Amino acid sequence: MALSGIEIFKLLPKTNCKKCGFPTCLAFAMKLAQGGVEISACPDVSEEAKKNLGEASAPAIRTFSLGAGDNAVKMGGEGVLFRHDKKFYNPCALALNIKDSLSGDEIAAKASEVNSSEMDRVGQKLRIDAISIEYASNDPAKYEAAVKLAAEKAPGAALILNCGDPAAAGAAAKVVAGRKPLLYCATEANADAMAAIAKENGLPLAIKADGLEALSALSEKVQKLGVENIVLDSGAKSAKEILENNTQIRRSALKKKFKPLGYPIINFASRGDSMLETSIAAVAIAKYASIVVMNHIEQWKNLALFTLRQNIYTDPQVPMQVKQNIYEISGPSADSPLMITTNFSLTYFIVSGEIENSKVPSWLAVMDCEGLSVLTAWAAGKFIASKIAAFIQESGVGDKVSKKELIIPGQVAILSGALEDKLEGWKITVGPREANALPTYLKSR
Amino acid sequence: MSFAIPKESYNGRVLALDFGKGGKALMIGGETALPFLAFEGEVPNKPVIAYEIQDSAPDDWPDTLKEIYKDVSGGPVTWAKHCQDKLGAKAIALRLMSTHPDRENRSAADAAKTVKDVLSVINVPLIILGSNNIEKDASVLVAAAEAASGHNCIIGKAQEGNYKTIVAAALAHNHKLIAMSELDINLAKQLNILITQMGFDKSRLVTDPMCSALGYGLEYTYSVMERIRLAGLAQNDATMQPPILGDIGIYVWKTKETTAEESDVPGWGSLKERGIAWEAVSATAMLTAGSNLLIMRHPDAVEAVEKTINELC
Numbered sequence: 001m002a003l004s005g006i007e008i009f010k011l012l013p014k015t016n017c018k019k020c021g022f023p024t025c026l027a028f029a030m031k032l033a034q035g036g037v038e039i040s041a042c043p044d045v046s047e048e049a050k051k052n053l054g055e056a057s058a059p060a061i062r063t064f065s066l067g068a069g070d071n072a073v074k075m076g077g078e079g080v081l082f083r084h085d086k087k088f089y090n091p092c093a094l095a096l097n098i099k100d101s102l103s104g105d106e107i108a109a110k111a112s113e114v115n116s117s118e119m120d121r122v123g124q125k126l127r128i129d130a131i132s133i134e135y136a137s138n139d140p141a142k143y144e145a146a147v148k149l150a151a152e153k154a155p156g157a158a159l160i161l162n163c164g165d166p167a168a169a170g171a172a173a174k175v176v177a178g179r180k181p182l183l184y185c186a187t188e189a190n191a192d193a194m195a196a197i198a199k200e201n202g203l204p205l206a207i208k209a210d211g212l213e214a215l216s217a218l219s220e221k222v223q224k225l226g227v228e229n230i231v232l233d234s235g236a237k238s239a240k241e242i243l244e245n246n247t248q249i250r251r252s253a254l255k256k257k258f259k260p261l262g263y264p265i266i267n268f269a270s271r272g273d274s275m276l277e278t279s280i281a282a283v284a285i286a287k288y289a290s291i292v293v294m295n296h297i298e299q300w301k302n303l304a305l306f307t308l309r310q311n312i313y314t315d316p317q318v319p320m321q322v323k324q325n326i327y328e329i330s331g332p333s334a335d336s337p338l339m340i341t342t343n344f345s346l347t348y349f350i351v352s353g354e355i356e357n358s359k360v361p362s363w364l365a366v367m368d369c370e371g372l373s374v375l376t377a378w379a380a381g382k383f384i385a386s387k388i389a390a391f392i393q394e395s396g397v398g399d400k401v402s403k404k405e406l407i408i409p410g411q412v413a414i415l416s417g418a419l420e421d422k423l424e425g426w427k428i429t430v431g432p433r434e435a436n437a438l439p440t441y442l443k444s445r
Numbered sequence: 446m447s448f449a450i451p452k453e454s455y456n457g458r459v460l461a462l463d464f465g466k467g468g469k470a471l472m473i474g475g476e477t478a479l480p481f482l483a484f485e486g487e488v489p490n491k492p493v494i495a496y497e498i499q500d501s502a503p504d505d506w507p508d509t510l511k512e513i514y515k516d517v518s519g520g521p522v523t524w525a526k527h528c529q530d531k532l533g534a535k536a537i538a539l540r541l542m543s544t545h546p547d548r549e550n551r552s553a554a555d556a557a558k559t560v561k562d563v564l565s566v567i568n569v570p571l572i573i574l575g576s577n578n579i580e581k582d583a584s585v586l587v588a589a590a591e592a593a594s595g596h597n598c599i600i601g602k603a604q605e606g607n608y609k610t611i612v613a614a615a616l617a618h619n620h621k622l623i624a625m626s627e628l629d630i631n632l633a634k635q636l637n638i639l640i641t642q643m644g645f646d647k648s649r650l651v652t653d654p655m656c657s658a659l660g661y662g663l664e665y666t667y668s669v670m671e672r673i674r675l676a677g678l679a680q681n682d683a684t685m686q687p688p689i690l691g692d693i694g695i696y697v698w699k700t701k702e703t704t705a706e707e708s709d710v711p712g713w714g715s716l717k718e719r720g721i722a723w724e725a726v727s728a729t730a731m732l733t734a735g736s737n738l739l740i741m742r743h744p745d746a747v748e749a750v751e752k753t754i755n756e757l758c
Contacts, residue, residue, distance in 0.1 A: 278722050
């Protein structure tokens with residue numbers, strides 16, 4: 001059970017030595033309670049207190065990485081059931097399943113697809129994070145070769161050794177041990193052997209059982225065998241099983257502090273039809289999966305699922321912002337209209353979307369107002385004549401347009417007089433109040 | 446330690462709402478659990494997807510979508526019949542776009558005739574939507590409600606600026622009503638209260654907290670929907686118990702991801718599938734957040750999401 005800041009404070013040295021980087025022990029204790037800092041930042045805390053705190057402050061869902069290196073994906077560590085309660089921290093990994101029974105060329109092609117899956121969306125680099133290599137050939141030598149090939153062709157990807165045969169899995173694990181692959185999976189039948197491989201190579205181990213009762217028992221067993229980093233597969237196949245089991249696992253871990261289920265979840269969304277698989281994967285992403293394995297990774301699908309993952313894992317308490325800039329929409333020229341708005345991302349998306357819809361090439365000046373919408377930013381004194389004038393002058397947009405005319409949102413029509421005084425040589429025009437009137441407005445100009 | 450199913454029991458219940466008439470009438474809502482969690486409560490009705498059609502040519506729809514309906518979108522009657530008979534639509538959402546002052550600015554009387562014509566050729570339930578012009582919708586939806594009298598339609602959207610006349614019309618002609626507010630649980634609650642204070646029963650309401658597409662504020666809609674659902678179930682807030690509408694197609698099909706040519710955005714993959722996936726993923730997210738009714742456009746996206754619904758129920 002997590003301790004409150006005051007309870008933690010009682011265990012600290014109370015010297016206010018500032019070595020932890022916080023001004024007082026109380027401030028440090030408060031931060032510890034929120035999970036934003038580690039107890040080890042305090043050099044003077046007693047071993048006993050450290051032990052007590054370590055246990056109490058251990059996350060309800062164990063945190064560790066899938067894979068190694070720069071692209072390793074942090075999993076677990078979640079603290080809430082609903083993103084609006086705080087936020088979801090560690091975006092789930094997306095993985096492609098490849099059968100080892102395919103030809104070498106096919107395996108290489110699929111692994112290369114993963115390797116080149118990276119896309120940029122609103123400044124974040126997003127990619128298919130992992131490859132699951134499935135033991136379908138029943139031939140340990142073929143499996144090892146397939147794992148090696150996939151690992152080579154996708155050097156940045158995390159690996160999942162999807163192989164329940166301890167001999168084949170153990171041999172493949174040795175070949176790619178440096179990549180810290182996830183062993184998938186231990187079942188009631190092979191748990192001892194799989195746990196031994198995981199321990200020997202220092203690897204995380206996925207466990208699978210039908211139903212959460214059996215899964216909990218298996219989790220305790222594997223944990224007693226000395227495996228620390230466990231990934232849970234409840235055997236869920238249908239969307240209903242994924243949603244219900246994931247919910248029960250997350251609730252057990254967070255609300256009941258039930259340790260056997262306090263681990264990240266892996267879901268197989270695999271379907272023959274890629275569009276259906278996209279929709280099923282969306283359910284898993286929204287509801288608590290840490291790894292989602294799929295059969296197909298077309299670019300159109302990746303773009304949609306990356307975006308959903310980004311949306312779900314956005315911090316709801318921080319207004320999403322876009323960068324202050326002069327944005328070009330539909331390839332504007334010197335004669336194109338120039339509009340201004342604030343940098344709240346919803347405002348930007350809606351305004352730029354409507355300008356795109358108008359098909360009228362335009363300049364859109366987006367001003368940093370700390371992520372506030374137009375009216376709020378105006379009311380807060382951030383979107384006012386003097387600041388707008390300074391932004392427009394410093395941006396140099398005046399050199400890009402032939403006629404110095406700035407269109408301001410209708411909501412802040414009141415600014416036009418003051419803005420004309422401050423922006424010498426510019427004509428200020430009042431645009432529509434709502435973005436959805438922009439297409440008509442722009443077309444009729 | 447042994448595992449025990451962590452069930453939540455709620456005092457509240459989502460209100461069940463029927464629309465349409467005869468053998469094709471539909472029921473939505475009625476659940477006593479969070480979306481699809483049948484292990485801890487009743488989930489008596491599946492979410493419904495309605496096909497969106499318009500009363501004017503879909504000139505503002507992207508080409509990949511227009512192409513699908515090119516032989517039928519000349520008029521709402523052929524379009525509605527196509528959706529019902531060929532696509533197997535369970536419900537149809539008629540958006541009276543032509544009445545918008547910036548479009549054809551057609552009259553309320555014209556809209557009433559369109560509604561009558563469409564109703565004469567379909568037997569699945571009809572949702573009647575205005576053009577989202579506050580002033581014009583007030584007159585258009587009143588006329589439409591009268592024209593559809595006796596058909597138990599869902600009409601909307603009633604918003605803060607125009608709800609009074611629309612509520613009165615829905616009341617007079619026995620329709621269900623969509624109450625829409627803009628991405629704020631408190632505004633949604635307030636509008637539902639204002640409407641019920643006019644004598645409109647809350648069990649006849651549908652809440653539309655305003656949709657947003659994947660990548661364009663979807664997370665706001667998602668969390669507002671989840672919060673509305675929790676308020677209705679866990680806090681038993683009666684004003685937050687009407688079924689939730691996700692009017693998602695209109696937002697999806699104007700995004701860059703559903704319209705940009707492959708040559709303009711190399712690396713984004715096939716435009717056709719990209720659009721379908723954008724609508725399917727947006728809709729799936731709305732379902733997991735609590736939507737009971739979705740309005741969508743692309744048949745392939747509808748098909749994928751209906752399969753997911755069938756898996757979930």
